[in-house]
Amino acid sequence: MAKNSASQEATRSEMTKAQWTWFQMKQHKVAYLMIAPFMILFFLFTVIPVFASFLLSFTSFNMLQMPKFLFFDNYITLFLDDDLWITALKNTLIFAAVTGPASYVLSFLVAWFINELSPKIRAIVTLIFYAPSISGNVYLIWATLFSSDSQGWVNGQLLSMGLIDAPILWFQNESYVMPLCIIVALWTSLGTAFLSFIAGLQGINVSLFEAAAVDGLKNRWQELWYVTLPSMKPQLMFGAVLSITGAFGFGGIVTALAGNPSVNYAAYTISHHLSEYGSTRWEVGYASAIAFVLFLMQIGANMAVRKLLGKLGD
Amino acid sequence: MKKLRTRKHRVVLNRSVGGDTGITIVLAILGAFMFLPMLYVVLNSLKPMDEFWIFPPRFYVVRPTLENYRNLFSLMGDSTVPFSRHIFNTVFTSVVGTFGNLMLSSMAAYALAKIPFPGHGWMFKLIRTALMFTSTVTGIANFITMSLLGWVDTYLAIIVPAFASTLGLYLMKQFMDSNVSAEVLESSRLDGASEFKTFWLIAMPMVKPAWLTLIIYCFKDLWNQGASIYIYSEQLKSLNYAISQITAGGVARAGASAAASVIMMAVPIIVFVISQSNIIETMGSSGMKD
Numbered sequence: 001m002a003k004n005s006a007s008q009e010a011t012r013s014e015m016t017k018a019q020w021t022w023f024q025m026k027q028h029k030v031a032y033l034m035i036a037p038f039m040i041l042f043f044l045f046t047v048i049p050v051f052a053s054f055l056l057s058f059t060s061f062n063m064l065q066m067p068k069f070l071f072f073d074n075y076i077t078l079f080l081d082d083d084l085w086i087t088a089l090k091n092t093l094i095f096a097a098v099t100g101p102a103s104y105v106l107s108f109l110v111a112w113f114i115n116e117l118s119p120k121i122r123a124i125v126t127l128i129f130y131a132p133s134i135s136g137n138v139y140l141i142w143a144t145l146f147s148s149d150s151q152g153w154v155n156g157q158l159l160s161m162g163l164i165d166a167p168i169l170w171f172q173n174e175s176y177v178m179p180l181c182i183i184v185a186l187w188t189s190l191g192t193a194f195l196s197f198i199a200g201l202q203g204i205n206v207s208l209f210e211a212a213a214v215d216g217l218k219n220r221w222q223e224l225w226y227v228t229l230p231s232m233k234p235q236l237m238f239g240a241v242l243s244i245t246g247a248f249g250f251g252g253i254v255t256a257l258a259g260n261p262s263v264n265y266a267a268y269t270i271s272h273h274l275s276e277y278g279s280t281r282w283e284v285g286y287a288s289a290i291a292f293v294l295f296l297m298q299i300g301a302n303m304a305v306r307k308l309l310g311k312l313g314d
Numbered sequence: 315m316k317k318l319r320t321r322k323h324r325v326v327l328n329r330s331v332g333g334d335t336g337i338t339i340v341l342a343i344l345g346a347f348m349f350l351p352m353l354y355v356v357l358n359s360l361k362p363m364d365e366f367w368i369f370p371p372r373f374y375v376v377r378p379t380l381e382n383y384r385n386l387f388s389l390m391g392d393s394t395v396p397f398s399r400h401i402f403n404t405v406f407t408s409v410v411g412t413f414g415n416l417m418l419s420s421m422a423a424y425a426l427a428k429i430p431f432p433g434h435g436w437m438f439k440l441i442r443t444a445l446m447f448t449s450t451v452t453g454i455a456n457f458i459t460m461s462l463l464g465w466v467d468t469y470l471a472i473i474v475p476a477f478a479s480t481l482g483l484y485l486m487k488q489f490m491d492s493n494v495s496a497e498v499l500e501s502s503r504l505d506g507a508s509e510f511k512t513f514w515l516i517a518m519p520m521v522k523p524a525w526l527t528l529i530i531y532c533f534k535d536l537w538n539q540g541a542s543i544y545i546y547s548e549q550l551k552s553l554n555y556a557i558s559q560i561t562a563g564g565v566a567r568a569g570a571s572a573a574a575s576v577i578m579m580a581v582p583i584i585v586f587v588i589s590q591s592n593i594i595e596t597m598g599s600s601g602m603k604d
Contacts, residue, residue: 021432028431030509038422039437041478046444049455056455063458106344113341116329123590125341127583128349134530134586135579136538136554141355144568151565153354156370187348192481192531192597199597220333234601241445241602249448252540271450278454279543291451298447 050295057289062282074289085290087265088273091178092250092294095269096301098182100247103189104239110190111197112224126198133191142184143257146170171258174266181254181267188253189246193239200235204228233312240305248298251275270294355579358572359383366565382569386577389560389570395549397556404553407469408536411476415532416525418477423486424513428499438487442602444480453543460544471544476536482528485596489524490517492599523592530589534582554578 012020025032057074059067078085114125132138145153148169155167170176204227212227229236251271254262260272270290278287350373358366360378390397425431426438456475457466465471494517502512518525540554557578561571586593 024430024432028429031425031429031431031434034425034429034509034513035422035437038418038478038483041418041474042441042444042480044459045456045475045478046452046480047440049452049459050447052455052458053451063461110341110344113337125345126590126594127587128345128352130586131352131579131583132348134534134538134582135352135575136534136582137540137558138352138355138575138579140558140571140575141351141358144358144572145351145354147565149565150369151366151371153371153373160370187351190348192600195593196597196600199594200601202594203598220329232601234603235597237602238600245446245448249450251450271448274450274453275543279457284454284458287454291454295447295451298451299443302446 050292053288053291053295055288056285057292059285059288060283061285061288063284067285070285074286075293077286078289078293084265084268085273088268088270091266091268092248092270092297094178095182095185095250096244096247099185099189099250100243100301103186103246104193104243106186107190107194107239107243108197108236111194111201112228115198115201122198126195129190130194132188133194137256139184139188139253140256142180142187143171146180148172172263174264177254177258177262177267181250181257184257185250185253189243191242191246193242196235196239196242197232200232201228204231229312233309236309236312237306240309241302244301244305245298248294248301355572355575358568359576361569361572363569366568382573383577386561386570386573390556393556393560395551395556399549400551400553400556403469403550404537404539407472407476407539407552408533410469411473411536412529412532414473414477415479415482416528419479419483419486419528420518420521420525421513423483423490424517426483427487427490428494428496428517429509441480441483445484457543466544467546467550469550472536472539472542476532479532479535482531485527485531485600486521486524488599488601489521489596493524494520523595526589526592527596530582530585530593533585537581538578 015023056067058069058071060070060074061067110125110129114122117125147153147155148167148171150156150159150167152167152170154170155164158164159167168176170180208227208231209223212223217223217226249271251269254260254267254269255272258267261268271294274287274290274294277283277290354373357373357375359382360380361375362377362379362381365372365376393400426434460466460471463470465474498516498520499512502516503509507515538554539552540558541551545551557574561567561574
């Protein structure tokens with residue numbers, strides 16, 4: 001290749017841009033071979049579905065007959081004539097606005113707190129915080145802790161202390177179900193972003209801190225703001241993406257703990273609405289509109305947060 | 315692990331005692347919040363039946379027993395489909411799916427990171443964008459695809475999409491960017507090795523931490539897979555689903571349910587404990603630069 005690149009340089013000036021690209025493509029055809037298996041599946045299961053949802057969202061489609069073009073009807077119904085959707089949208093936004101930032105800040109703070117511990121202790125603490133996020137449906141233990149009878153640990157303690165007279169139906173109570181699900185979701189949310197922050201903090205060049213100390217930074221908070229955060233920008237970006245995605249995917253935990261639909265739809269989210277229309281009623285066109293709105297919300301939230309983080313340290 | 319180190323600048327920058335104490339207290343509270351429910355699962359799995367009926371409920375266990383684990387296995391015997399079939403389903407899909415993802419992602423990551431072919435820029439951007447939305451978005455369209463392919467109610471519906479999960483590729487590509495030097499690859503190519511050979515014999519051994527990370531990510535997702543919209547037949551359902559069916563049932567099944575959770579969570583946790591330092595090393599290059 002080194003030999004070739006000399007002749008490439010010689011010929012490049014004689015070629016048009018298209019010819020040059022074509023020449024490069026032929027040169028690297030093995031790369032396309034290597035990336036093809038992944039890309040084909042990636043397009044099939046991720047890229048095309050997004051476009052398909054977009055197109056199907058303008059139709060009425062039940063998987064049996066041909067889709068019927070409806071123009072904006074689905075979207076109009078969605079926002080003007082579907083009270084349940086408004087509930088789902090509201091709950092999802094509340095959930096995302098609370099868990100997204102909370103999980104992000106928590107991940108960062110814990111990573112930062114444990115950064116100066118010795119490696120052995122740090123490894124143990126990392127495991128304690130990370131374990132709930134990889135342990136599948138271990139979050140069901142919260143259903144036992146907050147069980148609706150007096151055998152539930154929380155009810156049992158409150159009863160025996162005389163604080164309540166009858167067991168509280170935690171997950172069947174409109175005002176408790178959402179906060180509880182948020183707490184459980186936070187409990188399972190210290191995942192990949194958390195590990196990324198730990199690694200990012202470990203990777204910061206120590207001389208930066210020394211220089212900052214010489215320059216007169218007085219305490220760890222100043223150091224955090226002026227040195228640590230700006231040097232971790234790439235990890236902070238990556239963590240933000242994962243936190244946002246996680247926050248909008250809320251649904252499985254609610255179904256497992258509070259059932260679907262949850263009491264009076266108090267914790268009904270977009271993913272519940274989506275599965276209601278997508279796989280229970282088979283109104284695929286309508287469900288696609290829901291899916292596409294969810295897609296736009298996530299991408300929009302990501303763009304906004306990236307912009308915000310881009311300003312960090314400037 | 316060469317790149318990782320503990321910060322040694324304590325001497326340079328004074329840490330206030332008040333700050334240290336405050337941080338320790340906050341960390342202890344958060345740690346308790348994370349750890350106690352996990353501990354409660356383990357303790358519950360060791361409680362004999364009568365200890366579940368004590369009022370007020372006790373957090374700890376007085377007479378630990380393995381009865382719940384034995385009960386779990388006898389409950390498994392009662393299921394319509396032999397339980398070994400559910401175990402096979404989950405182990406099979408987890409192993410094949412993870413292996414396929416590792417191969418396809420590493421190969422693609424190598425091409426994206428180390429070969430400057432036209433189109434690598436937008437391809438990587440597209441893959442990175444896929445990290446920004448949940449799979450809920452694509453679920454419905456994927457169901458249509460699966461029906462057209464005739465994959466509904468087969469292992470393929472679980473395994474093949476896992477081949478193209480994007481987080482692993484992203485981490486692998488980022489790791490190759492910063493850990494595989496172009497010179498080493500160049501000299502291999504000059505020696506006449508094909509691109510595939512260079513990838514397999516030179517680049518792959520240099521990114522072992524990234525493999526392990528990709529393996530644990532893909533594996534834990536498949537291992538924890540519950541009910542899937544693509545699977546109807548009882549004999550194709552996952553272990554997680556089967557276990558959640560037999561353990562649903564209030565206090566009477568609380569012990570067996572806890573035992574099942576302990577068994578299910580033991581696998582990913584053990585894998586993580588073994589590979590933790592490699593995973594953290596991989597995460598060192600996980601950042602998004604633009």
